[in-house]
Amino acid sequence: MHKLIVLYRKPKDTEAFFKYYHDVHLPLVRKIPGLERINVNQVTGSPMGGDPEYFLIVEMCYPDKDTFVQAMKSPENLETGKDVANFAAGLVTVVTAVQQ
Numbered sequence: 001m002h003k004l005i006v007l008y009r010k011p012k013d014t015e016a017f018f019k020y021y022h023d024v025h026l027p028l029v030r031k032i033p034g035l036e037r038i039n040v041n042q043v044t045g046s047p048m049g050g051d052p053e054y055f056l057i058v059e060m061c062y063p064d065k066d067t068f069v070q071a072m073k074s075p076e077n078l079e080t081g082k083d084v085a086n087f088a089a090g091l092v093t094v095v096t097a098v099q100q
Contacts (some may be wrong), residue, residue: 001099002068010055020087034067
């Protein structure tokens with residue numbers, strides 16, 4: 001399984017962030033072709049204490065490398081990527097991963 005993992009740092013206005021994320025951004029994500037599953041994880045704390053580095057961790061899961069590569073090239077993915085600036089500019093780290 002191939003994943004695009006998006007790590008969001010905590011925004012100033014968490015209520016506005018979640019409203020935009022759920023009402024606007026997530027519907028765009030769900031249109032990306034080949035997306036098999038999306039896991040949205042709200043970070044609730046750190047076992048080491050203090051504030052965790054990330055506020056939200058999102059895993060976009062694709063069944064194989066070819067599907068992932070095609071999804072990343074799709075117009076739907078490009079639109080979704082551009083939308084991040086509308087609610088989370090400067091708050092995002094994106095990585096790719098392969099589930100072992």
